[in-house]
Amino acid sequence: MNTKIPSVVLSLAVLLSPTGASAQTLQLQSARTSAVQTAVPMVAVNPALGGTSLSGLQSGMDLKTTVSGVGIPVLQTAPALQVGGAELSAAPGEAVFPSLELAAAQAAAPAAAFEAAPQVMPVAAPGQAVTPESAGAAIEASAAGQQGRSLTGKNASKLKKLVSAFINKIGFNQTGEEKVSGTFLTGQAKPVLLPNGARPDAPPDVPEGAANGALDLNTIHGVEVLDASAAPGIFDAGPIVLQADARDAAAVESALRALVDAETSKYGITSAELETVHVKYVAGKGHQADTIFAYFRQSRDGYTVRGSHLGFTVKVIKGKPVVLASTAKLFPKIAVDTTPRFTEPELRDAAVNYLGINPQQMGLQMEQVGTQIVHIGSTWRAVQLYSVETLPFMIAVDVVTGTPFAWDSRANAGEAAAASGQVSGRGVAEGPTKAETVPDVLPMARMDVTLSNGQKVQTDAQGRFTSDVTKKSEEGETDATAKGDVTFQATLSGKFAQVENQGGKTLTVSGTLKPGEEASVVYNPTGGSEEDIAQVNAYYHFTQLIDYALSHGINDERIQRAIRIRTNIDDECNAYYTPGWPSLNFFKSSSNCANTAFASVIRHEGGHFIDDMVGGIVNGGLSEGWGDIFSMFMSNNPIVGEGFLKNQEPNYVRHGENKHQFKDYDEVHDQGQVWMGFAWKLRKALMDKLGPEAGAAMAEALILPTLFSKASDIPTAIAQVLLNDMDADGNLPHETEIRAAAQIHGVTIPKSPGAAGLFTYASHVITDVQAVTAPQGAEGAAVKAKMTFTAGAMLRGRVRRELERFLDQQDGVTYQLKEYRGWLSSDFLLVVEGPEAQVRQVTDAIQNWFRALERDNA
Numbered sequence: 001m002n003t004k005i006p007s008v009v010l011s012l013a014v015l016l017s018p019t020g021a022s023a024q025t026l027q028l029q030s031a032r033t034s035a036v037q038t039a040v041p042m043v044a045v046n047p048a049l050g051g052t053s054l055s056g057l058q059s060g061m062d063l064k065t066t067v068s069g070v071g072i073p074v075l076q077t078a079p080a081l082q083v084g085g086a087e088l089s090a091a092p093g094e095a096v097f098p099s100l101e102l103a104a105a106q107a108a109a110p111a112a113a114f115e116a117a118p119q120v121m122p123v124a125a126p127g128q129a130v131t132p133e134s135a136g137a138a139i140e141a142s143a144a145g146q147q148g149r150s151l152t153g154k155n156a157s158k159l160k161k162l163v164s165a166f167i168n169k170i171g172f173n174q175t176g177e178e179k180v181s182g183t184f185l186t187g188q189a190k191p192v193l194l195p196n197g198a199r200p201d202a203p204p205d206v207p208e209g210a211a212n213g214a215l216d217l218n219t220i221h222g223v224e225v226l227d228a229s230a231a232p233g234i235f236d237a238g239p240i241v242l243q244a245d246a247r248d249a250a251a252v253e254s255a256l257r258a259l260v261d262a263e264t265s266k267y268g269i270t271s272a273e274l275e276t277v278h279v280k281y282v283a284g285k286g287h288q289a290d291t292i293f294a295y296f297r298q299s300r301d302g303y304t305v306r307g308s309h310l311g312f313t314v315k316v317i318k319g320k321p322v323v324l325a326s327t328a329k330l331f332p333k334i335a336v337d338t339t340p341r342f343t344e345p346e347l348r349d350a351a352v353n354y355l356g357i358n359p360q361q362m363g364l365q366m367e368q369v370g371t372q373i374v375h376i377g378s379t380w381r382a383v384q385l386y387s388v389e390t391l392p393f394m395i396a397v398d399v400v401t402g403t404p405f406a407w408d409s410r411a412n413a414g415e416a417a418a419a420s421g422q423v424s425g426r427g428v429a430e431g432p433t434k435a436e437t438v439p440d441v442l443p444m445a446r447m448d449v450t451l452s453n454g455q456k457v458q459t460d461a462q463g464r465f466t467s468d469v470t471k472k473s474e475e476g477e478t479d480a481t482a483k484g485d486v487t488f489q490a491t492l493s494g495k496f497a498q499v500e501n502q503g504g505k506t507l508t509v510s511g512t513l514k515p516g517e518e519a520s521v522v523y524n525p526t527g528g529s530e531e532d533i534a535q536v537n538a539y540y541h542f543t544q545l546i547d548y549a550l551s552h553g554i555n556d557e558r559i560q561r562a563i564r565i566r567t568n569i570d571d572e573c574n575a576y577y578t579p580g581w582p583s584l585n586f587f588k589s590s591s592n593c594a595n596t597a598f599a600s601v602i603r604h605e606g607g608h609f610i611d612d613m614v615g616g617i618v619n620g621g622l623s624e625g626w627g628d629i630f631s632m633f634m635s636n637n638p639i640v641g642e643g644f645l646k647n648q649e650p651n652y653v654r655h656g657e658n659k660h661q662f663k664d665y666d667e668v669h670d671q672g673q674v675w676m677g678f679a680w681k682l683r684k685a686l687m688d689k690l691g692p693e694a695g696a697a698m699a700e701a702l703i704l705p706t707l708f709s710k711a712s713d714i715p716t717a718i719a720q721v722l723l724n725d726m727d728a729d730g731n732l733p734h735e736t737e738i739r740a741a742a743q744i745h746g747v748t749i750p751k752s753p754g755a756a757g758l759f760t761y762a763s764h765v766i767t768d769v770q771a772v773t774a775p776q777g778a779e780g781a782a783v784k785a786k787m788t789f790t791a792g793a794m795l796r797g798r799v800r801r802e803l804e805r806f807l808d809q810q811d812g813v814t815y816q817l818k819e820y821r822g823w824l825s826s827d828f829l830l831v832v833e834g835p836e837a838q839v840r841q842v843t844d845a846i847q848n849w850f851r852a853l854e855r856d857n858a
Helices: 098-108 132-142 153-171 248-262 342-354 530-551 599-613 620-635 668-690 691-705 713-725 737-743 795-808 837-856
Strands: 008-015 024-032 037-039 043-047 053-055 062-067 071-077 082-083 086-088 215-221 274-282 289-298 303-305 308-319 320-330 364-378 379-390 393-398 404-408 418-427 440-443 449-453 456-458 464-468 484-491 497-501 506-512 518-523 563-569 575-578 585-586 761-765 769-772 784-794 815-819 827-837
Touching: 071 769, 082 484, 082 506, 086 289, 098 132, 215 440, 215 713, 248 274, 248 289, 248 308, 248 320, 308 713, 320 713, 342 364, 342 379, 342 404, 364 393, 364 497, 418 506, 418 530, 456 464, 497 530, 506 518, 506 563, 530 585, 575 737, 585 599, 620 668, 620 691, 620 713, 668 691, 668 713, 668 737, 691 713, 713 737, 784 795, 795 815, 795 827, 795 837, 827 837
Parallel strands: 303 364, 418 518, 497 563, 563 585
Antiparallel strands: 008 024, 024 037, 024 043, 043 053, 062 071, 082 086, 215 320, 274 289, 289 303, 289 308, 308 320, 364 379, 379 393, 393 404, 418 440, 418 464, 449 456, 449 484, 484 506, 575 585, 761 784, 769 784, 784 827, 815 827
């Protein structure tokens, strides 16, 4: 909608009755710049009824119209409303103006929540343009109370819950008139507006191609592309042996940085412009060689370049660190000013003004989440990033110009008397909650428990904990009965998860400990409430997911943190993960879909969190696939979201037995089917080959470490799995199964000459000696000798260099040396020409050297 009304100035009056009347009043007024006031009819909002009663206008009208670009709410009749001579109309699917909704939430709050009744706050002075900042400031001031006073303690908490409910409402437009793509389970998100009433900015993009200053590398070192259907351009270089102790991560990182500095023409930057994300040593399982995954991002003056990355896969072959794969997106010629012109408080104020609400006054935390160089609107900018709890936005402020942006961020003296307890909850181990569901009793692992004697303990994997009930409280008294009893309490909060129920109170349990006895408490003891089951499910399944990741070597410290999990959000048919301020979000059930807080969906969304924490979400399709892989592998079930949909077949979201063909241009959820489908089919093939238990374990060992490689696309990730299969001698025991699973999805891994071994050497005697015309002045008969031999990838560079050095020193002979590269080895053809005696002397010397190489590398 492009309607502009510069001649109309709006003011918003929020009248909060201190007597707590059942109907509070919101008043919207319009004024021309000439100060001639034209009253817009008053709207009375009745929180108890959840609707509006209209005075002076026909009933049934809605507060769903905004003025594009300024986000000012107006009343709308059909088809439009005349306000001060300007006709205003709404675009389809446009949500209620959030600041007005917030005012209604405040009107519904107890009057005691404010230290004083707020006064009418003008949106803009007569003669001044209306802006989102001025509108937001009015709401902010009315929320804070007269003279900017803040909310009082307990009432601030109450209003925070109202604000959270308001965010849920405006964050997901219920009209159903318009849908857009987002980072959701199903790929369909509803429109969301900023609290200032405006649509979010487009998120930063990542420039593609050399013409836009991007340098892309995607290399499996040592592979020759022999199949035209293979992914182009990713297999073209030889293995690189690092001069470092493979057991020393710091030494390997230093050697990789030296490699970058030695090849600045290739990488376009120096190692000084790289910040380390991780250098991760992953011990091989079974036949696998150990692997080191090194991952970096480009930076400039302390600002991380958004979308940049440089990753290396280093295999430990016969004790030596060998670079076998690298991937990069770098911006060598990036032009950006990184000198701040504003202080951090000034940047924060700009972010707050752009949002239109003051998070602190709403009882919400606003966190500084780093500095980046981002590409927005064809311009590179150095920005400060902010995130506000419960808001699905990332806010950025340009440190040079002060320009704010905001985009949708959603894709832990004597013998003590011991007592013990166990905490469990009734949830659903697998599948959605249905009317006929009989809930399972699930252990609440890693959960925080607070005791009345001041102790804080955490449950173990079985939900059990122990305590010294004789320990005294901070006041010096033993908080127990004469028998030594101590009370305890727990909420759904622990080492990895903090559950917040959006449909009501979050569950808590309490009990009493007695020496020598075990107290047992159960969340949702009757198991009859869908909302309670959702809360238990959220805590249990996310904790299980993190434990699973840790047990399989994904032990990055960034995933070992407690994140917010919001359940029973008043919406339907989706779930999502938000980065920045990490959270998982699950919707209530409806006639169309189950409550989305169940095992498969929780694992999927948690998979996004893990991908994000281990180096960031590099590729949307891969991240969707990662979520599905965690769901499938943990449940031993190829169906993701089984039972998600009601009253239709199929009732699931995705299936590991799909045969979707890889395409670069696919939507991310479609593309993710290739990665998850490949993983499931490889797992199935390995289980057939090795047995169910060993095969499943091998699939996990091949697939899950790929997360550390941060492959830039799905074909590269699949090729990385093949590298993960390599043993310490360069052999690939499961190559056939890996290639077959990839081929089902249209991904062809380039052919290799077989597992000849990286250090192997095989030679043949002189196969052909022919008489040729002797060079003028040469003594003796002239001959041409041909030698063919093979050198493994770890030796071929040395072989070539040594042969060329030796032959260049031989007077009277000429030579030609040709190399035909494969993945694990190279075939050579050497032709030596000259007097027969000299030729034989040279070729004999070469043969003897080859034999010595074989002995040294046997």
